Structure formats: C-alpha cells, structure tokens
Amino acid sequence: MTVPISKTAPKMALSVRDLSVTFRTTDGPVSAVDRVSFEVDAGEVLAVVGESGCGKSVTAMALAGLLPGSATVTGSVRLGERELVGASEQALRKVRGSEVAYVFQEPMTSLNPVFTVGRQIAEVLRVHRGMGKRQAQARAVELLGLVGIPEPARRLREYPHQFSGGMRQRVMIAMALACDPAVLVADEPTTALDVTVQAAVLDLLRDLGKRLGTAIVLITHDLGVVADIADRVLVMYAGRVVETAGTQELFDAPRHHYAIGLMGAVPTAARRSEEGRLREIPGLVPVLAEQPAACTFADRCPAADDKCRTAEPPLLPAARPGSAGTHRAACWHPADEEAR
Amino acid sequence: MTDAPALELVDLVMHFGAVRAVDGVSLRIERGRVLALVGESGSGKSTVGRCVVRLLSPTAGTVRLAGTDVTHLSRRRLRPHRKDVSIVFQDPASSLDPRLTVGDIVGEPLRLLDLVPSRKEREQRVGDALEQVGLRRQVAQRYPHEMSGGQRQRVSIARALVSSPRLLVADEPTSALDVSVQASVLNLLADLQRDLGFACLFITHDLAAVEYLADDVAVMYLGTLVEQGSRETVFSAPAHPYTQALLSAAPLADPREQRSRQRVLLTGDIPSPTDPPPGCRFHTRCPVAEDRCRTEVPALRPIPRGRVACHLVADDGTGPDVRAPGTLVTVDSAVENDVMAAPRAPEQP
Ligand SMILES: Nc1ncnc2c1ncn2[C@@H]1O[C@H](COP(=O)(O)OP(=O)(O)O)[C@@H](O)[C@H]1O
Ligand SMILES: Nc1ncnc2c1ncn2[C@@H]1O[C@H](COP(=O)(O)OP(=O)(O)O)[C@@H](O)[C@H]1O
Ligand code: SF4
Ligand SMILES: [Mg+2]
Ligand SMILES: [Mg+2]
Numbered sequence: 001m002t003v004p005i006s007k008t009a010p011k012m013a014l015s016v017r018d019l020s021v022t023f024r025t026t027d028g029p030v031s032a033v034d035r036v037s038f039e040v041d042a043g044e045v046l047a048v049v050g051e052s053g054c055g056k057s058v059t060a061m062a063l064a065g066l067l068p069g070s071a072t073v074t075g076s077v078r079l080g081e082r083e084l085v086g087a088s089e090q091a092l093r094k095v096r097g098s099e100v101a102y103v104f105q106e107p108m109t110s111l112n113p114v115f116t117v118g119r120q121i122a123e124v125l126r127v128h129r130g131m132g133k134r135q136a137q138a139r140a141v142e143l144l145g146l147v148g149i150p151e152p153a154r155r156l157r158e159y160p161h162q163f164s165g166g167m168r169q170r171v172m173i174a175m176a177l178a179c180d181p182a183v184l185v186a187d188e189p190t191t192a193l194d195v196t197v198q199a200a201v202l203d204l205l206r207d208l209g210k211r212l213g214t215a216i217v218l219i220t221h222d223l224g225v226v227a228d229i230a231d232r233v234l235v236m237y238a239g240r241v242v243e244t245a246g247t248q249e250l251f252d253a254p255r256h257h258y259a260i261g262l263m264g265a266v267p268t269a270a271r272r273s274e275e276g277r278l279r280e281i282p283g284l285v286p287v288l289a290e291q292p293a294a295c296t297f298a299d300r301c302p303a304a305d306d307k308c309r310t311a312e313p314p315l316l317p318a319a320r321p322g323s324a325g326t327h328r329a330a331c332w333h334p335a336d337e338e339a340r
Numbered sequence: 341m342t343d344a345p346a347l348e349l350v351d352l353v354m355h356f357g358a359v360r361a362v363d364g365v366s367l368r369i370e371r372g373r374v375l376a377l378v379g380e381s382g383s384g385k386s387t388v389g390r391c392v393v394r395l396l397s398p399t400a401g402t403v404r405l406a407g408t409d410v411t412h413l414s415r416r417r418l419r420p421h422r423k424d425v426s427i428v429f430q431d432p433a434s435s436l437d438p439r440l441t442v443g444d445i446v447g448e449p450l451r452l453l454d455l456v457p458s459r460k461e462r463e464q465r466v467g468d469a470l471e472q473v474g475l476r477r478q479v480a481q482r483y484p485h486e487m488s489g490g491q492r493q494r495v496s497i498a499r500a501l502v503s504s505p506r507l508l509v510a511d512e513p514t515s516a517l518d519v520s521v522q523a524s525v526l527n528l529l530a531d532l533q534r535d536l537g538f539a540c541l542f543i544t545h546d547l548a549a550v551e552y553l554a555d556d557v558a559v560m561y562l563g564t565l566v567e568q569g570s571r572e573t574v575f576s577a578p579a580h581p582y583t584q585a586l587l588s589a590a591p592l593a594d595p596r597e598q599r600s601r602q603r604v605l606l607t608g609d610i611p612s613p614t615d616p617p618p619g620c621r622f623h624t625r626c627p628v629a630e631d632r633c634r635t636e637v638p639a640l641r642p643i644p645r646g647r648v649a650c651h652l653v654a655d656d657g658t659g660p661d662v663r664a665p666g667t668l669v670t671v672d673s674a675v676e677n678d679v680m681a682a683p684r685a686p687e688q689p
Contacts, residue, residue, distance in 0.1 A: 051520055051521075052518055150607075150608070166609065194380040194381055194545065195380075195547070195586065195589040195590045196380065196586060196605075197380075198589065198591075199591070199603060200605050222591070223593035224590065224598070226593075227592060227593050227599075228591040228595075228599070248595050248596065251593075251594060251595050261520060262519060263593070264523075265519045265520045265522065265523035266519060266593045267523065267526055267549050267553070268548060268552065277527050277530070278523035278524075278526055278552065280523050280524040280527060281520040284488055
C-alpha cells in the first residue's frame with residue numbers, strides 16, 4: 001500500500017496505521033477494529049466494504065475522534081503533520097469542523113429541525129471560518145448551488161423537513177463542504193436514497209474529488225456503488241482489513257475468500273442462467289471479545305484448514321504477475337482465478 | 341375458474357385522504373409466475389401489496405384472487421380466501437411478535453384460519469414449514485430475538501407459506517439484509533417458488549434482485565403503472581423513459597461496464613402524491629417530454645411483449661431512448677436508428 005497509485009505521486013491526505021478500537025461493554029470487551037492501515041490521497045475515493053458489523057463505521061468514527069468514551073483507540077491517524085489519535089477534544093472538534101467532514105446515512109439525525117437550512121450552514125461558516133453574517137449567507141447560497149439544489153437562495157430559508165431525502169443529503173454534503181475539508185468521510189451516504197437520487201449524489205461526490213481535490217473515504221455495503229466511483233477498495237471482515245486493491249483489480253481477481261463471497265452474492269441475470277443460484281456465505285460476522293491468532297473468516301470459509309484456525313494470515317502482496325503492486329490479501333490460501 | 345390468473349387488479353385505487361397513493365393500477369399475475377413491482381419509494385408499491393392481502397380496503401377498483409372478487413368481501417366471507425394469499429414484509433424484526441415463540445408465529449395462520457384444528461398436527465406442519473425454509477424443527481421453541489436477521493426472515497417466509505397460498509406478496513423481503521444474507525433469502529425464495537409453484541408479487545427497489553428472481557416486471561411511478569413486460573424485454577429494451585432512467589441509475593457491480601454506461605440523471609424531486617402533475621405524471625422529470633405530455637394522460641396500452649404508458653412510444657414499441665439522446669429503442673433492440681449519428685448506449689445483458 002506504500003506504492004503510489006499514480007506516477008505524479010499525489011498528495012497524501014490521510015494516513016492510518018494500525019488503528020485498533022476496543023469497546024468496554026457490560027458483556028465484556030468488544031474488539032471492533034484491529035490494526036487497520038490505509039492511506040487516502042487528495043482527490044481519491046477509497047471505498048470501505050464489508051457486511052454490517054465488520055467495523056466500517058467504527059473505523060470511520062475513530063478517524064476524527066467521534067467514538068464514545070467506552071472506546072479505547074490505539075494506533076495512528078495522521079492528517080498532514082498532525083496526529084489525531086490521542087489529540088484533545090478541543091483540537092479534534094476543530095479538525096472536524098474544518099479538515100475532516102462527515103456525512104452519514106440518515107441526514108435528518110444530523111440536521112437540527114428547528115433551524116432553517118441556511119442558518120445551519122451559515123453557522124458552520126461563522127464558527128469555523130470566522131465569516132460575517134452577510135458573507136456566510138452568500139457562501140451558503142453558493143454551496144447549495146454547488147451540490148445541485150435548485151433555487152438555492154429561496155431554499156435556504158426552509159427547514160429540513162421541507163426537503164426530500166435526496167435534497168437533505170445534498171444539504172449535508174454542502175455543510176460538510178462548507179469548510180473545504182481535505183477529507184470527506186461518507187458513511188453509507190446513499191443507502192437510504194432511491195437509485196435515481198443515489199446516482200446524482202454519487203456524481204456529486206465524484207465531482208468533488210476531481211474538482212476540489214477532496215479525499216473521500218466512502219463506506220458502503222453496495223458493490224454497485226463501489227464499481228461506480230471508488231478508485232481503491234478496502235475489504236473489512238470482523239475488524240480487520242482482509243483485502244485491498246484498485247477497484248478494477250479487485251473485481252477482476254478477488255483473492256480473499258470473503259471478498260469472493262461478497263461478490264458472488266450480488267444477484268444478476270447471468271448468475272440466474274449460468275449458475276442457477278447466488279453464492280451464499282454461511283454463518284455470521286462474529287462479535288469478538290479479543291482478536292484470535294487465526295483467520296477470523298475461517299469459520300465461514302470454504303478453503304479453511306488447520307493453519308487458518310491457528311495462525312493469523314498477514315496482509316501480503318497478492319497481485320497477479322505484471323499488474324500494479326497495490327493488491328494485498330490476508331489469506332493463507334488465496335484463490336486463483338479459476339477458483340472464483 | 342381453474343385457469344384464472346393468481347391475481348388480477350382492475351383499476352385499483354387507494355387514496356389516504358388527499359394522498360393518491362395508488363391511482364388506477366391494473367395488472368395480472370398468471371399462476372406460478374413471479375411479477376416484480378418496482379419503482380422509487382413512495383410510488384405506491386407497498387400500498388398495492390397491502391390492498392392485495394386486504395390489509396387495506398381499496399378506495400375503488402377490483403382485486404381478484406384466482407378469479408374470485410375479494411375486494412368487498414366481509415371479514416367472514418374473506419376468511420376462506422385468506423389462506424390463498426400471504427405477505428412477507430421487509431423488516432422481520434418488527435413484523436414478528438416478540439412475545440410468541442417461532443412455532444406459535446409460524447403456526448398462527450393455521451390456527452386463526454382453522455385450517456388445522458389439531459395441535460399435534462399443527463406442530464407437525466410447523467416443523468415441516470421450518471425445514472422447508474432451511475431451519476431446524478427445534479427452532480420452534482425459540483423467540484425471534486434469539487435469531488439473526490436472515491433467520492427471522494426465514495421464519496416470516498415459513499409463516500407465509502404454511503397455509504400453502506397460491507400467491508405470495510413479498511414486500512422488500514431482502515432490503516433490510518446484508519448482501520450475503522440477501523443471497524440466501526433470494527435463493528430460498530427461488531427454490532420454494534420453483535418447488536411449490538406459488539405465484540409471487542415481488543415488491544422491491546433492488547433491480548439486481550429483479551433480474552435474478554422475476555419472470556415479469558411492472559414499473560410504478562407516482563401511483564400509476566408506466567410499463568409492464570417480461571423481464572428480458574424490460575431489461576433489454578425498456579420502452580418508457582422512466583424505466584430507462586431507473587435502469588440506467590442502478591449501479592452494476594462491474595466497474596468496467598458501470599463506468600462505460602450512459603446514464604440519465606433525472607432532475608428534480610418526485611412530485612407529491614397529493615398533487616400529481618397533470619398529463620403524464622412523469623413529465624416534470626422526463627427528458628423528452630412534449631407539449632402533449634403536459635396535458636394528456638397517456639393510457640397504458642399494449643406494445644409487443646408488454647404494455648407502456650407514454651405518448652412517444654409507437655404501437656410497435658419503438659420510442660426514444662433517453663440514455664442516448666437521438667436514438668430509439670425498439671422491441672427487438674437490434675434495429676438502430678441509423679439516420680441519427682449519436683452513439684447508442686450499450687444494452688445491458
Ligand atoms: N458503542 C459501541 N459499543 C460497543 N460495541 C460497539 C459500539 N459501536 C459498535 N460496536 C460494535 O463494533 C462492531 C463493528 O461495528 P460497526 O463499525 O458499526 O460495523 P459496520 O459499520 O461495519 O456495520 C460491531 O460488532 C458492533 O456491535
Ligand atoms: N397509511 C397511510 N396513510 C397516509 N399515507 C400513506 C399511508 N400509507 C402510504 N401512504 C403514502 O402513500 C404513498 C405510497 O406509499 P407506499 O405504498 O408505501 O410506497 P412504496 O412502497 O412504493 O414506497 C406515499 O406517499 C406514502 O406516504
Ligand atoms: S486464510 Fe483460510 S480461512 Fe481465511 S480466507 Fe484464506 S483460506 Fe479462508
Ligand atoms: Mg455502519
Ligand atoms: Mg414500500
């Protein structure tokens with residue numbers, strides 16, 4: 001993963017090393033994220049995929065210190081020269097307002113229903129950018145226009161409930177962009193939207209990366225969304241990164257049996273006619289008290305043997321000969337192409 | 341009446357006060373066929389489903405189950421027909437009574453409909469139904485909260501099928517599940533449908549699942565049907581501009597194909613069902629709308645291998661392709677309009 005993606009070596013926006021998260025709960029500890037490492041460059045879209053419970057949201061929230069006090073976070077999250085793990089709440093709040101912005105699945109929970117949309121966006125600009133009232137107002141109109149809301153000046157005076165789901169999500173993105181963040185963390189931003197609206201929001205995100213150079217960490221469980229806009233993909237399973245590769249490479253030749261399972265589960269007409277069935281992944285994502293010295297997928301894996309159950313597979317280069325060196329998988333018996 | 345369709349809706353209307361949720365839907369599902377009802381949220385799909393199982397009493401129109409008009413039957417007269425149709429909902433967590441055991445949940449239709457009065461025999465049937473959906477008989481003793489989302493959805497399916505209905509209404513049965521679990525539930529529905537031969541009204545917004553499971557597809561927009569046809573026809577040569585936009589917006593899990601596709605971005609929001617636009621309800625977002633579309637309501641009329649409600653589609657099914665402006669879609673989808681130079685969007689498989 002240390003190999004630069006493009007020859008011009010774009011600016012790295014965020015670098016995560018060995019990020020781990022453990023929660024204290026009444027039922028004992030829950031290890032949610034285990035030594036996750038990745039980088040995101042300016043203008044790049046990195047997708048994080050996996051079933052629910054694999055640690056995608058916890059990873060996202062750990063980046064800029066959004067986890068509750070019951071979470072113990074270790075490892076490193078570097079934003080430029082600054083270390084965010086262990087930073088003070090005051091410093092983190094500043095980072096969240098200006099450099100790392102979040103967009104969540106349900107925009108209604110992050111918008112305040114009693115204030116107009118315009119006031120909420122202007123507030124961000126005044127607090128984080130020190131803008132005066134007039135200037136903030138004008139910028140808010142610009143931002144709503146930027147995210148494709150028609151008649152932005154009029155709509156600024158409306159309340160969140162007067163917006164449709166898709167329009168609210170655009171408002172959230174406008175708010176996230178208010179401070180020109182270096183990194184946008186979008187956790188299932190289109191999951192609650194209809195496909196026609198989703199397509200427009202994805203276009204918007206793609207455009208942001210290209211035009212403003214925003215680095216985007218996109219969390220999703222939808223492989224169609226990944227195929228549409230991700231440059232690179234991180235596949236998470238039970239808190240660990242089990243495979244990472246450029247998007248095309250991953251879809252062409254997934255190596256880890258979990259990634260293969262996820263892809264085989266997507267229904268298509270071809271699967272109906274050729275195989276007659278969709279591939280299933282039997283069993284469930286485990287909730288782990290502690291990380292085992294084993295492959296966490298072994299219980300559900302068709303290729304597992306004793307080694308898988310007794311030793312943790314390292315994340316090693318897994319590219320086919322001749323292809324770019326960014327493909328890695330953590331599997332003792334990575335699948336070859338015929339096995340897919 | 342043995343060859344009457346499993347379901348026939350004639351001009352079904354369901355209004356909630358000013359909300360015109362369903363506004364004149366006619367369709368039929370032949371025995372043993374799976375018809376997918378697709379469309380964006382709020383288009384009225386669930387309302388159709390609820391009218392079919394008579395959870396709602398339609399404002400107007402007719403619901404026929406296997407040839408019998410059940411639209412206005414009283415509770416008592418409806419009872420003998422209840423076993424003919426069942427429904428499975430999206431969220432198994434909220435549709436299963438948490439206080440009942442799985443066995444009681446699955447056996448409830450048999451008890452309520454007096455289909456199987458003997459307790460012993462009911463237990464037998466419940467066990468069989470659980471095995472049919474891939475669960476062990478012993479889970480009858482457990483409670484819903486002790487099971488995973490996928491297992492709970494299997495319980496709902498067992499409950500729906502225990503009375504051997506001729507028609508299953510499945511309302512977004514996999515939408516709340518992870519892809520991996522979704523796959524197992526879709527496989528299960530496909531297997532059961534093939535083995536038991538029930539007809540199915542499969543309500544979903546997941547077009548990938550439609551391609552996998554459905555024989556026929558009906559597309560709703562703002563309370564009305566805009567297109568209906570066989571799965572192959574609708575996917576390979578969608579005639580209605582809305583169907584084309586919907587198909588082009590659903591991302592394919594294949595980067596090469598997805599990125600080379602031409603897409604139509606619909607502008608604007610779905611209008612409110614309390615005040616649907618005059619003329620064609622889609623005209624406010626339609627990229628090819630003409631004057632006539634703003635005033636005249638297009639009838640849902642037959643074209644080869646389906647029906648469509650659009651002024652711009654000719655009787656032979658030829659019409660504009662909004663995915664590649666200037667080109668035409670034809671029913672055999674092979675003929676190109678070579679007068680126009682614009683590139684044609686690659687057809688989906
Ligand atoms: N506040 C919390 N306390 C305890 N466990 C949590 C908390 N938040 C998340 N978890 C657990 O961490 C794991 C990963 O969760 P999450 O990151 O939300 O998964 P995903 O986003 O991939 O669906 C799950 O097992 C979840 O139950
Ligand atoms: N019980 C109800 N009372 C009032 N409005 C309703 C009711 N049920 C549905 N609606 C409205 O009817 C329209 C169609 O809803 P629905 O059938 O649930 O659509 P879909 O299933 O396609 O998302 C929506 O505008 C919805 O808000
Ligand atoms: S390490 Fe073993 S158990 Fe894990 S995915 Fe590879 S083969 Fe399967
Ligand atoms: Mg999550
Ligand atoms: Mg619905």
